[in-house]
Amino acid sequence: MLLAVQFGAGKIGRGFLAQLYARSGFETVFVESRLEVVESLNRHRSCWIEWTDGGRETIAPVSAIHTADVDAVADAFAHAGFASTAVGLNALPSLNPLIIAGLRRRASGNPKPINLLLGENALNADAVLRDALLHTLNPDERPVLKLLGLVRCIIGRQAVAELPGDPPGVRVDRYSKLPVDADALIGEPPPLIGLQPVRPFELYMQRKLYLHNGLHALIAYLGAQRGYRTIQHALQDPEIHALFVQGANALARAFLKLHPFDPAEHYETVQDILQRIQDPHLDDPIARVAREPLRKLRPDDRLVGAYKLLVAQGEDPTPFRRAILAALAYNDPADSESQQLQQMIRERGADGVLRDWCGLERI
Numbered sequence: 001m002l003l004a005v006q007f008g009a010g011k012i013g014r015g016f017l018a019q020l021y022a023r024s025g026f027e028t029v030f031v032e033s034r035l036e037v038v039e040s041l042n043r044h045r046s047c048w049i050e051w052t053d054g055g056r057e058t059i060a061p062v063s064a065i066h067t068a069d070v071d072a073v074a075d076a077f078a079h080a081g082f083a084s085t086a087v088g089l090n091a092l093p094s095l096n097p098l099i100i101a102g103l104r105r106r107a108s109g110n111p112k113p114i115n116l117l118l119g120e121n122a123l124n125a126d127a128v129l130r131d132a133l134l135h136t137l138n139p140d141e142r143p144v145l146k147l148l149g150l151v152r153c154i155i156g157r158q159a160v161a162e163l164p165g166d167p168p169g170v171r172v173d174r175y176s177k178l179p180v181d182a183d184a185l186i187g188e189p190p191p192l193i194g195l196q197p198v199r200p201f202e203l204y205m206q207r208k209l210y211l212h213n214g215l216h217a218l219i220a221y222l223g224a225q226r227g228y229r230t231i232q233h234a235l236q237d238p239e240i241h242a243l244f245v246q247g248a249n250a251l252a253r254a255f256l257k258l259h260p261f262d263p264a265e266h267y268e269t270v271q272d273i274l275q276r277i278q279d280p281h282l283d284d285p286i287a288r289v290a291r292e293p294l295r296k297l298r299p300d301d302r303l304v305g306a307y308k309l310l311v312a313q314g315e316d317p318t319p320f321r322r323a324i325l326a327a328l329a330y331n332d333p334a335d336s337e338s339q340q341l342q343q344m345i346r347e348r349g350a351d352g353v354l355r356d357w358c359g360l361e362r363i
Contacts, residue, residue: 001025001026001061002025002026002027002081003026003029003081004021004029004081004082004190005029005076005077005084006018006028006030006083006085006086007083007085007086008031008085008087009031009034009047009064011159011172012119012155012157013084014049014059014167014170015049015157015171016172017084017086017178018030018047020192021192023193024190024191026081026192027062028059028061028062028063029065029076029080030064031064031067031073031098033066033067035066037167037168038064038065039064040167040168041062041063045060045062046058046060046062046167047059047060047169048167048169048170049171050171050172051171051172052174053174053281070097070098073098073101074101074104077098077099078106078109082116082117083102083115083116084118084119085116085119086119086120088120089120089124092118092125092129092132093132095129096132096136097136099116099129100133100136100137103144103147107144113146113147113149113186114149115185115187115190116148116150116151117153117178120153121153121154121155121205121208121209121213122152123202123206126150126181129150130145130150133145148186151180151185152180152181152201152205153179154178154179154204154208156177156179156208156212157173157175157176158172158279158282158284161288176193177194178195178196179201179204180197180201181198181201182197182199183199183200184201203259203261207255207261210251210302210309211248211251212273212276212277214247214302214303214305215247215251216231216302217289217290217302217323217327218247218303218319218320218323219231219235219240219277219289220234220289220290221290221293221323221326221330222237222326223237223286224290225326226240229287230285231277231282231284231286231289232280232283243318243322244277244319246316246318246319247306248273250315250316251270251306251309251310251315252266252267252270253313253315254309254310254312254313258309258313287332287334290335291337292337293335293337293341294340296327297327297328297341297353297357297358298358299358299359299360303320303324304358304360306320307360307363308360324354324360325350325363328353
């Protein structure tokens with residue numbers, strides 16, 4: 001059977017990518033650091049998802065390799081039709097030894113190029129991994145990177161919770177499209193149901209980041225200020241809902257002013273995003289969406305980036321101004337980034353954080 005190597009058996013790996021691979025005729029070989037998850041996946045040779053409307057789907061066949069077994073990972077990588085990641089941007093460089101071992105094995109026995117789909121929802125995911133690989137490889141080994149396509153992806157499926165079980169399940173919505181960077185693919189795209197090569201990738205990624213992630217974060221931080229526990233509860237607040245709608249409409253107009261999207265496709269995409277964010281079956285915890293506020297307050301990330309786009313295109317940035325101020329006030333004792341942010345505010349003041357961290361002189 002055709003093989004796909006998936007680095008990371010978390011919510012996106014099990015709850016989205018492996019499901020697409022199974023539907024497309026591939027066996028997923030997970031590479032995972034949690035031994036209990038590896039053992040469970042190998043014991044059952046399957047995993048499962050629960051749709052937000054209550055239905056379930058079994059994903060099979062799957063298997064798993066522990067990250068400590070470098071030789072087994074290298075062998076799977078050498079025989080795979082393609083590979084993918086979903087480990088988080090900060091953890092991406094930790095895959096270096098595994099990917100390099102796989103490339104070496106592949107170069108010696110199966111010197112066919114392989115695409116590595118980077119399911120990290122980050123514009124710089126390819127640069128982060130490429131820099132790490134170049135730093136690790138000896139200069140005379142670097143030509144092996146010609147075998148590797150570092151392909152950024154847009155992960156749109158909402159995977160909101162792990163569910164108890166052996167193996168654990170994942171609660172997800174039914175979004176099944178996987179846009180990827182068309183210009184980064186080596187050779188033919190992997191034959192996957194839902195795969196959509198797009199160019200220029202940056203425009204599609206920015207639209208997803210600002211409209212989907214940005215509006216999601218707007219609801220979360222405004223909702224946290226008012227004591228709501230889920231996105232769905234926060235959206236029942238008339239003022240938060242009004243700001244959500246206002247922000248969505250302003251962003252939709254701003255993108256069409258700046259980018260050459262097809263208007264019909266653009267508004268269809270916007271409406272799909274809004275409907276899925278408001279899905280009453282999701283029961284999406286605000287703590288999940290609001291976590292890591294420092295990352296989400298970077299100059300080009302979902303909140304500040306959306307705010308700057310609206311200002312530049314002459315649209316009212318009020319919804320995202322309110323969201324940025326709410327994010328600065330976000331204080332979750334269980335979130336280390338939230339605590340780091342509050343320490344920065346105590347040391348520099350909110351205006352100093354806006355200037356030094358967000359890149360905003362005024363708001």
